[in-house]
Every structure is written in structure tokens, then in C-alpha cells.
Amino acid sequence: MYVIKVKGVAKIPDYVQLRDDKFTLLAYFRVDRPDKSLDKVGLGDKAAQIMDIIKDLPFGKILKLEL
Structure with a gap:
């Protein structure tokens, strides 16, 4: 999964x-x-973990998530 x-x-x-x-x-x-x-x-159970990653992610960068 990727996050942008x-x-x-x-x-x-x-x-x-x-x-x-x-x-x-x-x-x-x-x-x-x-x-x-x-x-x-x-x-929903991984929302806190995902939001911690998003908080530090710069705008416009694509990051591959390994959950």
C-alpha cells in the first residue's frame, strides 16, 4: 500500500x-x-500508526507502507 x-x-x-x-x-x-x-x-485499528507516518511525511512524496 502507498500513501501520498x-x-x-x-x-x-x-x-x-x-x-x-x-x-x-x-x-x-x-x-x-x-x-x-x-x-x-x-x-481503523491501524489509524494511529498510519497517522504517525503521515504526520512526518512531506507533501507530494509517495511512501510505501508495510503494515
Whole structure:
């Protein structure tokens, strides 16, 4: 799975994209509201771990997650 942090502009907030190995979009959520999106894809139990990684991830960088 891959994670991408996207910088918002003006009134558009910062977002995070989670993609599978074929780069299909699994989840797309605001950085400050990940709860429901992570639950929908079955990653609610790993939300804290994912958010710790996202917190330190620079905008625009693609990172492969090994969960």
C-alpha cells in the first residue's frame, strides 16, 4: 500500500491518499479527519500508526507502507 500527502491551496484542505500496489485509490481523506475513511477500508485499528507516518511525511512524496 502507498500513501501520498497532498498540500491543499486556499480553501482546499490538506489530503491523504491511500493506494494499493496497482495504485488504485483505496481511501482519500483530510489529514485532520481520517477516522471514517480508514474504517471503511479496514484499517481503523491501524489509524494511529498510519497517522504517525503521515504526520512526518512531506507533501507530494509517495511512501510505501508495510503494515
